[in-house]
Structure formats: structure tokens, C-alpha cells
Amino acid sequence: MSRPGAKVPPEAPSRRRHDLPSVLEVAAAVFTERGYDGTSMEDLSRATGLSKSSLYHHIDSKEQLLRLALERAVDPLFGVLDEPGANQGPAIDRLSHVVRREVEVLADQLPYVTLLLRVHGNTGTERWALERRREFDRRVAEIVVAAVAEGYLRDDVDPFLVTRLLFGMINSFVGWYRPDSASRRGRHGSRSLPPNELADALLRVVFDGLRKRS
Amino acid sequence: MSRPGAKVPPEAPSRRRHDLPSVLEVAAAVFTERGYDGTSMEDLSRATGLSKSSLYHHIDSKEQLLRLALERAVDPLFGVLDEPGANQGPAIDRLSHVVRREVEVLADQLPYVTLLLRVHGNTGTERWALERRREFDRRVAEIVVAAVAEGYLRDDVDPFLVTRLLFGMINSFVGWYRPDSASRRGRHGSRSLPPNELADALLRVVFDGLRKRS
Structure with missing residues (x-):
């Protein structure tokens, strides 16, 4: 997706913490914590340690910062849908591929x-993001519909509800999953599972259910 | 749970829209939308249509309003764990009961x-709510552990991860479920399913999986 007006500065080692990617990471965390409406450029200046004029060296507006941060999630999520694994073979394999790769994108681009x-939907950028989420859900639901039609998935639950349940599970990871946290064992071990093991567990539960088979 | 200092006014028909329950419902929506930190008593006054002094007739502080609103979720959620169905019989039946009733509580107490x-955790009340959520997860995880030990549930996925996946699914309902919306058919039909049908679908998916059995 295009990034109109983004001024990406040449990387200079002495300003490594203040390059656009770092600014985006801080901004994403502040927007998440305070809400986009509740965040001022002043807040962003304080959180990044950059003056407002330095911030405006990187971006044209607060809304552009939101757009760039959201594209860091939206672009790779849609990228998954264009991968061969999402487009070739039986629908159940395509669905597994999409779920597995989404978990990886989530772990990679967590903030x-x-x-x-x-995101709520008060600005054009927020409404764009909501529309992208809906479009994403529609495209995954199409794969679920195909997997039902091909006889792989149960047909007694509405495919759109299945998609919602599936992404409800995946999306809830953002509330507790910390892929880079120090490996800890015991009851909180799942916080730091590698993304592929987390995806394995999720696929087992979702496709085969929790009930033990004899 | 006690509600120290709550001044519940006698209900008067002419002020029905301005009784404490109505104030709580509006406050919950505003806190959700703007965040607790981002919400002033001024905002609450505007949203409820009550003067600040009228608001202070109902409550002592903004934090007390948050506490009362959160108790409307926390109290019935914990209430479910004390029901006979959550405490008697095979663990898999207890788990089904808890899941089904949680979906009902969620639909009943959606805001x-x-x-x-x-909730984040910047105030004492928010930290209390987070601790209640953790305690709730622990108690459900105990039922999952028991269901694995009794041989009903698969033992190749960590019970705490199972609990998280399960509640990830259930909790995601708040993002799209509208139990009182006009019944609509077609692709968005699941938005307005009655809570018991939604719980049925979720239990089918979670216990038996999406894969079609021959």
C-alpha cells in the first residue's frame, strides 16, 4: 500500500532510536494505551523524546502516523492471503496456512x-482500517465456506460465525502473548511459546476439538 | 461484593433515565470508548445529561463509578462459578456449564x-479488576485441568493455554455480538443469535472441532 507523503530519513547510527520505525513503535503503543483521539502530538513528543518539530520531520500529521502504524499490520496480514499456500490446494490446507501465518504476523508485528x-472509526484512517479488517474477514470466510463445500469442515455452524470464533481466538493473543519474553516454564509457559508451536496448539484445538478421542 | 458509599436513590418515574443504573450504562460506554484515564467528570456529565453535582448525588468519585460498572460484570461472572452446575458432576459438564453461562452473562451485561x-491497570480499581480476571481464569483453568485428568479432554495442549484459547473465543464476542439487534438473516445472522444458540455453536466447535467426522 502507498504511503503518501512519508518522509523516510536516511538512517544515521547516532539517531537509531529516533528513526521512523522507532517512532512508529512508540506511537503504536501510545495510541493503543490512550486511544487515538486521546493522544496529542505533545504526548507523542514526550513518549518518543523528540520535539514536535522533529516529529514533523518524519510525518505530516498525527493521522499519517496512525496510518503508517496500521499499515505495518494490514500489509503483512493481506500479504498472507496472496501467498501460494493461501491459494492452492484443498481449502482446509489453505485455511491452516492462513491461520498459521496470521499467528506469525501477529507475533512479528504485535504492537x-x-x-x-x-481502532474505533472516528477518522478516515480508522474507517479505512475497519474496512480492511472487514475485507480480511470476508476473504478468510470464503476459504471457510470452500472448506465446508469440499466436505472437510462441519456444515452445522455458520461459516461466518466459524470465522469469527477462529479470529476471536487468534486475536485474543494480543492480550497475553509475548513472543520475545524470557522463556518461562510452568503455568505461564504459553506466554513465550514460539509462534509455530502456538499455531500448532491452536490448529489442534480448532480443527480436532478439545474432546479426547479414544 | 460490597459497594461502599454507593448512594442509590429511590426510583422516581420522572427521573428513570437518570437513575444509577442508567448512569452506569452510559459511564461504561464512555469509559470503553475514551478509556478511563481519558474520561473526565465533565465528559460523563455531557454524556449522561446530568450536571456534575447531580452525578455526585449518585457517586462519590469517578473511580467509584468505574468500580460499580465493573462489578456489574465481575459479580455475575463469579456468580456462575458458585452455581451447582459449575461444582457438581464430571469436569467436562462443569466446563460446558461455565462456558454456556458465561456467554449468557456476556450477552446480559455486554457494556x-x-x-x-x-481495563488497563492505572488505578486501584483497575488493578482490582485485573486481579479478578486472573482469579477467574485460574478457577476455570482448574476445571480444564480436572477435565484432562478425568480423561475427557485432550492432554497434548497445556490446560492454561486451553483456557486462554477458550476465553479468547468467548471474549471476542464483545467486538461484534449484539443480542438485542433486530434479527437479520444472511451473512451477519450470527450477530443476533440468542445467547443459548451462540453457546451451542461455540461448544460444538470447541469440544468437537471444525473437522467433519465421517
Whole structure:
């Protein structure tokens, strides 16, 4: 997706913490915490340690910052839908591929996916993000519909409800999953599972259910 | 749970829209939308149509309003755990009971459960709510552990992860479920399913999985 007007500065080691990616990461966390409406450029200046004029060196407006942060989630999420694994073979394999890769994108882009899931819809950019989420859900629901039609998935639950349940599970990871936290064992071990193991567990539960088979 | 200092006014028909329950419902929506920190008594006065002094007739502070709103979710959620169905019989039946009743509580107390799931933890009341959520998760996880030990549930996924996946699914309902919306058919039909049908679908998916059995 295009990023109109983004002024990406040449990377200079002495300003590494203040390059656009770092600013986006801080901004995403602040927007998530305070809400987009509740965040002023003053707040962003304080959180990044950059003056407002330095911030405006990177971006044209607060809304552009939101757009760039959201694209860091939206672009790779849609990228998954264009991968061969999402487009070739039986629908159940395509669905598994999409679920597995979405979990990876979520782990990779955690602050941005978290922000995407918190967006309300008061500005054009927020409404764009909500529309992208709906379009994403529609495209995944199409794969679910195909998997039902091909006889792989149960047909007694509405495919759109299935999609919602599935993404409800996946999206809830943003509330507790910390892929880079120090590995800890015991009851909180799942917080730091590698994304592929987390995806394995989710796929087992979702496709085969919790009930033990004899 | 006690509600120290709550001044519940006698109900008078002419002020029905301005009684404490109505104030709580509006406050929960505003806290959810703007965040607790981002909401002033001024905002609440505007949203409820009550002067600040009228608001202070109902409550002592903004934080007390938050507490009362959160109790409307926390009290019935914990109430479910004390029901006979959550305490008698095989663990898998107890788990089904808890899931089914939680879906009902969520549908009944939607604005308050939504708020509970959005709470951060900057004030004593928010930290109390987070601790209640953790305690709730622990108690459900105990039932999952028992259901695994009794041989009903698969033992190759960590019970605490199972609990998180399960509640990830249930809690995601707050993002789209509108139990009182006009019944609509077609792709958005699941928005307005009665809570018991929604719980049925969720239990089918969670216990038996999406894969079609021959």
C-alpha cells in the first residue's frame, strides 16, 4: 500500500532510536494505551523524546502516523492471503496456512496488530482500517465456506460465525502473548511459546476439538 | 461484593433515565470508548445529561463509578462459578456449564463485560479488576485441568493455554455480538443469535472441532 507523503530519513547510527520505525513503535503503543483521539502530538513528543518539530520531520500529521502504524499490520496480514499456500490446494490446507501465518504476523508485528484491533472509526484512517479488517474477514470466510463445500469442515455452524470464533481466538493473543519474553516454564509457559508451536496448539484445538478421542 | 458509599436513590418515574443504573450504562460506554484515564467528570456529565453535582448525588468519585460498572460484570461472572452446575458432576459438564453461562452473562451485561476486558491497570480499581480476571481464569483453568485428568479432554495442549484459547473465543464476542439487534438473516445472522444458540455453536466447535467426522 502507498504511503503518501512519508518522509523516510536516511538512517544515521547516532539517531537509531529516533528513526521512523522507532517512532512508529512508540506511537503504536501510545495510541493503543490512550486511544487515538486521546493522544496529542505533545504526548507523542514526550513518549518518543523528540520535539514536535522533529516529529514533523518524519510525518505530516498525527493521522499519517496512525496510518503508517496500521499499515505495518494490514500489509503483512493481506500479504498472507496472496501467498501460494493461501491459494492452492484443498481449502482446509489453505485455511491452516492462513491461520498459521496470521499467528506469525501477529507475533512479528504485535504492537501494530494490537493497535489495529483497538481502532474505533472516528477518522478516515480508522474507517479505512475497519474496512480492511472487514475485507480480511470476508476473504478468510470464503476459504471457510470452500472448506465446508469440499466436505472437510462441519456444515452445522455458520461459516461466518466459524470465522469469527477462529479470529476471536487468534486475536485474543494480543492480550497475553509475548513472543520475545524470557522463556518461562510452568503455568505461564504459553506466554513465550514460539509462534509455530502456538499455531500448532491452536490448529489442534480448532480443527480436532478439545474432546479426547479414544 | 460490597459497594461502599454507593448512594442509590429511590426510583422516581420522572427521573428513570437518570437513575444509577442508567448512569452506569452510559459511564461504561464512555469509559470503553475514551478509556478511563481519558474520561473526565465533565465528559460523563455531557454524556449522561446530568450536571456534575447531580452525578455526585449518585457517586462519590469517578473511580467509584468505574468500580460499580465493573462489578456489574465481575459479580455475575463469579456468580456462575458458585452455581451447582459449575461444582457438581464430571469436569467436562462443569466446563460446558461455565462456558454456556458465561456467554449468557456476556450477552446480559455486554457494556460492563466490554469495559472489564478493556481495563488497563492505572488505578486501584483497575488493578482490582485485573486481579479478578486472573482469579477467574485460574478457577476455570482448574476445571480444564480436572477435565484432562478425568480423561475427557485432550492432554497434548497445556490446560492454561486451553483456557486462554477458550476465553479468547468467548471474549471476542464483545467486538461484534449484539443480542438485542433486530434479527437479520444472511451473512451477519450470527450477530443476533440468542445467547443459548451462540453457546451451542461455540461448544460444538470447541469440544468437537471444525473437522467433519465421517
